[in-house]
Amino acid sequence: MSRFFSSFISRLLPWVVLVHALLFIIFWLTNSLFYASTNDYLADMLGWRLDYVSLLLWISAFIGVWSFTRFILNRLGKTHKLAVLSSWIYGFIALLYILFFYGSFNLLFSESPVQFVRLGQLTGYFRMILDAVLILGIALLVTFSIRNAMQKGKLADGQRNWRPLIMVLLVFGVLWSLPLVFPPDSVLRGRLPDKPLVIAHRGASMLAPENTLASAHLAVGMGTYGLETDIQISHDGALFLLHDEAFDRTTDIASVFPGREKEPAANFDLAEISQLNAGKWFLEQDPFHAVRQGFITSEQIKEYQVQAVPVLADWLDIVRTRHAVFIFDLKAPPEDHPYADSFFDLSFNQIHQAGIDPQVWFLVDEEQLQILRNLAPEMIPAFGADYQSPPAAAGLITQGYQLVNVEYGVRRLWMQQYREAGLWVNVYTVDEPWQFSRLWLLGVDSITTSNAGVMADIDQPIFSLPYSLYALLWFVVGLLGLGLIVGLIYSPPNPRPVSLP
Known part of the structure; x- marks a missing residue:
């Protein structure tokens, strides 16, 4: 049990905390104009006026750097005399931070439900970036899985020539076509309306x-x-x-x-x-x-x-x-x-x-x-x-x-x-x-x-493209993805070192 706990704290927990810290920081950095009302709310609740949001951002940044550092040191096999004690301290603080993360957002969304809607709007408007990262990431993941299977001999010789490639291309093609049918909210179709x-x-x-x-x-x-x-x-x-x-x-x-x-x-x-x-x-x-x-x-x-x-x-x-x-x-x-x-x-x-x-x-x-x-x-x-x-x-x-x-x-x-x-x-x-x-x-x-x-x-909508230009850029993303897929599946494997007698 202690070995499992130690492995959890050293390997998985730092990544979990790092992701939560990054999400917290990204949310507030993209919502800086909500700082004042949040600080006013906390000042009324706690009875002491302070820049609470900035303080929490610095705390999140510190915990995020701490988590990333622990992960790197663990990968490098670096330890010290107080490793066990520091692991327990880190685990306690990390769990407190995760509880704070969900508790604070639960309070925020209950007091201001529109903030939850805003997250969806923010994602939808900048989905062009997220779509590209997502589709290339999924394609790479599937490609590496098939490549490993081919190298380990889990696929029959007849399958190695075309079936893996067709499988990946079908998945990639379906995923690639969806944003063309359902483009991001920043894509303009037709004439630009008058400025509000x-x-x-x-x-x-x-x-x-x-x-x-x-x-x-x-x-x-x-x-x-x-x-x-x-x-x-x-x-x-x-x-x-x-x-x-x-x-x-x-x-x-x-x-x-x-x-x-x-x-x-x-x-x-x-x-x-x-x-x-x-x-x-x-x-x-x-x-x-x-x-x-x-x-x-x-x-x-x-x-x-x-x-x-x-x-x-x-x-x-x-x-x-x-x-x-x-x-x-x-x-x-x-x-x-x-x-x-x-x-x-x-x-x-x-x-x-x-x-x-x-x-x-x-x-x-x-x-x-x-x-x-x-x-x-x-x-x-x-x-x-x-x-x-x-x-x-x-x-x-x-x-x-x-x-x-x-x-x-x-x-x-x-x-x-x-x-x-x-x-x-x-x-x-x-x-x-x-x-x-x-x-x-x-x-x-x-x-x-x-x-x-x-x-x-503001003279023009920011980060906005007409549909024709968006489709052209998305076509380039598709070509990039196809090149990665074909290149990774059929690239020659790394030669194994030959041991001399």
Whole structure:
């Protein structure tokens, strides 16, 4: 039993841990824009703010290098006096890491199920690389198996000439043809759709404090099509902008009103809210490393240091003067709030009186939809769809909706159905260039993004090819595979050394 355990730790376990460490690192390196929300979640859960994701990446890199080193040393037969003790320590830490790996992803996918969908989308978009590696790897594996069988004499003499080759070529041909029938999501068939319009999520929130006037001005200066924000109401009936239920994450409330950090924002009156600073946190925490990487100028730093929590009227002035589209979430106050029953009416009236009705994408339920149709027919009624259970396009058209706002996890068939029915499709929150490119190829009308500057500057879908060029490259992959198969099966075996008498 001890021999089996020792063999398991020295040979198999390092490879298992190395693969898990690489998967963890690859996931987060391709999902770096999810760092901030993950760190915020862990800070709320653990009560201590830290760059947890970066710390876990360094730990994973250390464990991966440790595992690879142990495997190499074992292959070379290198041992030392403390080999047994170090094996037990490594085995314990390795098993803890594997438990952490599955536990962390289980927590991540339960809290944000769309991340699991994103993995499939990422794989589908970059499948061109994966397909080539997979088909060549399988072909090589089968080829080496047949070659070994031929060299050991397990195949009859009549079989050595053509049957092994036909067998491998059939397998290779079937596998090779599948990507031509079902190409990767990055392959364009037909005309390239128009580039999706860019809506700035809480303004240019990766380069400026979210939901501030600085963020809004920066976003419209980048040439974005519109602005997205979140509307709440104060205890004395003033409409202001804030995403979270409380002020603790994005203001200095801990120093201005100590002890009230977790209190609902709707409990504060406007005079109290106006005392809060909504910009310093962005400079201090640097959630997207914009300050560290030099993306923020000295003038912007001075501007951010004096940002206040904006009222809705100031944001509407920017929308009106810059002719931007305006989409927003209404964050209803608690039921016992003095303006709980009139929150929608107050919000609607202020937006309607701003004189920007054609620019407004209003997320409304069926009852609120009737108000829009009667009092503000130029506003665009929008339906907020759940990507896991989106409604049929025909029903939305019948009710009078003109736009569907849905998370990027929605299946392509639903997006196609909406667009064919004449509904505008806006997808959120799209912060990665490859995801933006994927949705561009699908013909999405617009996207909401925190990474507004990068998305606005993209001129062509990244890593995308027309089908004709993809088929040509895939034909080259096929020729390469055929050359490897034929060459390996029929190459002469290595001569055995002759022992002299």
